[in-house]
Amino acid sequence: MSKPVRDRLVDLRRRFHEHPEPGWREFYTTHRIVEEVKRIGVDELAVGREAYDPDRRMAVPDNEELARWYDEARERGADPDMLAKMEGGVTGCVAVLDRGEGPAVGLRVDIDGLPIAEADDPDHAPAGGGFRSENDGYMHACGHDAHMTWGLAVLEAVKASDFTGRFVVFFQPAEEISGGGRPMAESDYSADLDALFAVHVGLDHPTGEVVAGIERVLAMAHIDATFEGETAHAGKAPNEGANAMQALGTAIENAYAIPRHSEGMTRVNLGRAEAGTASNVIAEHAHVEAEARGETTALKDYMVDRLDSTLRSAARMHECESTVEVVSESPCADSDPALAGLVADVARDVEGVETVVEAADFGASEDATFLMDRVQSDGGLATYLIVGTDHPTSHHTATFDVDETSLAIGVDVLTNAVLRVGAE
Numbered sequence: 001m002s003k004p005v006r007d008r009l010v011d012l013r014r015r016f017h018e019h020p021e022p023g024w025r026e027f028y029t030t031h032r033i034v035e036e037v038k039r040i041g042v043d044e045l046a047v048g049r050e051a052y053d054p055d056r057r058m059a060v061p062d063n064e065e066l067a068r069w070y071d072e073a074r075e076r077g078a079d080p081d082m083l084a085k086m087e088g089g090v091t092g093c094v095a096v097l098d099r100g101e102g103p104a105v106g107l108r109v110d111i112d113g114l115p116i117a118e119a120d121d122p123d124h125a126p127a128g129g130g131f132r133s134e135n136d137g138y139m140h141a142c143g144h145d146a147h148m149t150w151g152l153a154v155l156e157a158v159k160a161s162d163f164t165g166r167f168v169v170f171f172q173p174a175e176e177i178s179g180g181g182r183p184m185a186e187s188d189y190s191a192d193l194d195a196l197f198a199v200h201v202g203l204d205h206p207t208g209e210v211v212a213g214i215e216r217v218l219a220m221a222h223i224d225a226t227f228e229g230e231t232a233h234a235g236k237a238p239n240e241g242a243n244a245m246q247a248l249g250t251a252i253e254n255a256y257a258i259p260r261h262s263e264g265m266t267r268v269n270l271g272r273a274e275a276g277t278a279s280n281v282i283a284e285h286a287h288v289e290a291e292a293r294g295e296t297t298a299l300k301d302y303m304v305d306r307l308d309s310t311l312r313s314a315a316r317m318h319e320c321e322s323t324v325e326v327v328s329e330s331p332c333a334d335s336d337p338a339l340a341g342l343v344a345d346v347a348r349d350v351e352g353v354e355t356v357v358e359a360a361d362f363g364a365s366e367d368a369t370f371l372m373d374r375v376q377s378d379g380g381l382a383t384y385l386i387v388g389t390d391h392p393t394s395h396h397t398a399t400f401d402v403d404e405t406s407l408a409i410g411v412d413v414l415t416n417a418v419l420r421v422g423a424e
Contacts, residue, residue: 020113023174102165181367213340241282
C-alpha cells in the first residue's frame with residue numbers, strides 16, 4: 001500500500017475520532033460516511049430508514065436526547081436532506097456494489113462512540129496530535145473510528161478490483177447499546193449473503209496479529225428496572241414509607257446470588273443504580289441498569305428469567321411496585337471454520353502481519369451476532385475476525401487509542417478476503 005493511501009486512512013480515522021456520537025445519535029457520523037461513499041461511487045446507497053425498519057431498533061433514547069444530537073449535527077454542517085432521512089434517530093447506512101454474477105459478500109462495521117470523556121494529557125496521541133474528541137463526554141474508546149475507515153477503504157478497493165458479484169457494506173449504528181444489529185440483520189440487504197465478515201480492532205491482540213475467527217460470543221441482554229415505593233419522614237414515621245432504596249439493595253445483593261448454570265458460562269452485573277432524594281426521606285423511587293450474559297442464547301435466557309424474578313421479588317419484599325424491561329439483547333454466535341480458514345490463508349500473505357491465530361475465544365458480547373446468525377441461517381458462512389493493534393490502555397478507557405499502522409493491515413486483510421470469496 002502506497003504512502004498516500006496510508007496517509008489517507010490515517011486522516012479519515014482521525015476525522016471520525018474527532019466527532020464521536022453515541023448509539024442512534026450518529027447523525028454527523030452517518031453524514032460523513034455518506035459523503036465518502038458518494039465520493040467512491042456505489043450502485044446503491046440506503047440511509048437511515050431506507051436501510052432497515054426503524055420499528056425493529058432497540059435501546060432508542062428519548063426524543064429530547066435525539067433532537068439535541070440532531071441539531072448539533074445540523075449546526076456542524078451535516079446535509080439537511082441527509083439528516084431528514086435519519087430524523088428520530090434512524091442512523092447508519094448500507095452501501096452496495098453490484099458487479100453481476102457471483103457471490104454475495106457482506107462486511108459489517110460499527111459506527112457509534114461511547115459516553116467516556118477523553119483524556120486531554122498531551123501524551124495521549126489524539127490530544128497531543130490535535131484530533132481529540134470535540135464532543136465533551138464522548139469518545140471513540142473502542143476503535144469504531146478505525147472500523148468505519150476499514151469499511152470505506154475496503155469498499156473503494158473492491159470497487160477498483162475485478163470482483164464479480166454483490167458486495168454489501170453495513171455501517172451499523174448503536175453497537176455499544178446492542179440496538180442496531182437486529183434491524184440490519186432483518187433487512188433485505190442481509191438476505192442470501194454467501195459470506196459475511198465482521199471485524200474488530202485490538203482486543204488485546206497486538207499490531208501484526210490477526211485472529212481469523214472468534215468463538216464463543218456470549219449472548220447478552222440489557223435490563224432496566226424501576227422500583228416505586230412511598231415516601232415518608234425517615235425519623236418521624238419511617239414505618240409509613242415503602243422504601244425503594246431497600247428494594248434496590250435487596251435486588252443487588254440477590255442478583256449476584258443467582259446460581260450459575262451447569263451447562264456453560266453465565267454472567268450477571270448490575271452496573272448503574274440510583275435512588276432517593278435526601279438523607280431524611282424514605283426513597284420512593286429507585287432505578288437500576290443491569291445485564292445478563294450466557295454462553296448460549298438459552299443460557300442467557302435463563303439468566304434473564306432469574307434476574308427478572310429476583311428484581312420483582314425484591315420489590316414485593318419491601319412493598320414496592322416494579323417494572324422490569326429488556327432494553328436490548330443479542331444472540332450467541334461462532335465463526336464458521338471454513339470462512340475463518342480463508343481469512344487465515346489471506347492474512348499470512350499481507351504485509352505487516354506477523355502472527356495468524358486461527359481461532360480465539362471472544363468472551364464478551366457483540367450484536368454483529370444478529371447478522372452472523374441471519375447469514376448462517378440462510379445457508380451462508382460468517383466469521384468475526386480481529387485485526388490486532390497496540391493500544392496503550394484497555395478498550396472503554398479515556399486513554400484508549402489505536403496504532404495507526406494497523407489501519408492498512410486491516411484494509412488489506414479484509415479486501416483480499418472479499419476478493420478470495422469472489423474468486424472461489
